[in-house]
Amino acid sequence: VQLQESGPGLVKPSQTLSLTCTVSGTSITTDYYYWNWIRQPPGKGLEWMGAVAYSGSNFYSPSLKSRISISRDTSKNQFILQLSSVTPEDTAVYYCATSTWASVASPNRWQYDYWGPGIQVTVSS
Numbered sequence: 257v258q259l260q261e262s263g264p265g266l267v268k269p270s271q272t273l274s275l276t277c278t279v280s281g282t283s284i285t286t287d288y289y290y291w292n293w294i295r296q297p298p299g300k301g302l303e304w305m306g307a308v309a310y311s312g313s314n315f316y317s318p319s320l321k322s323r324i325s326i327s328r329d330t331s332k333n334q335f336i337l338q339l340s341s342v343t344p345e346d347t348a349v350y351y352c353a354t355s356t357w358a359s360v361a362s363p364n365r366w367q368y369d370y371w372g373p374g375i376q377v378t379v380s381s
Contacts, residue, residue: 257281259352259372267346267379273339277352277372284333285310290360292368293326293337295348303348304361308335315360342379349374 263275277291284291292307306316308326316324320339328335339346352372359367 257370259370261350261352261372261375263375265376267342267377268381269343269379270341273342273377275337275350277335279333284328284335285330288356290355290357291335292353292355294351294353297348302363302365304363307360344379346379349376
């Protein structure tokens with residue numbers, strides 16, 4: 257299984273950040289898999305942002321719930337992160353990762369089965 261993040265590396269404050277994770281080696285509709293977005297701000301630990309399940313259900317971090325949306329395109333085997341009203345505090349390396357339900361929202365890297373390499377996103381004018 258391979259995951260690959262893509263999207264702009266620079267976003268202006270107040271705009272919407274949009275990233276795509278392209279999955280190969282398995283289908284994002286495979287039973288019991290959850291597809292997560294996780295970020296790591298500079299000098300800080302991992303922060304789980306949200307996930308979309310194999311069924312299409314969504315789960316979001318309470319701290320981001322008002323700004324985050326995760327969708328999927330099953331025809332392309334992709335899932336997409338949108339984060340609105342970004343500020344410089346949203347500057348981070350953004351990762352997509354897959355897990356089972358038991359590991360969703362974990363702050364521990366080892367609890368996720370596969371990771372993308374990560375993409376640096378900077379919020380700056």
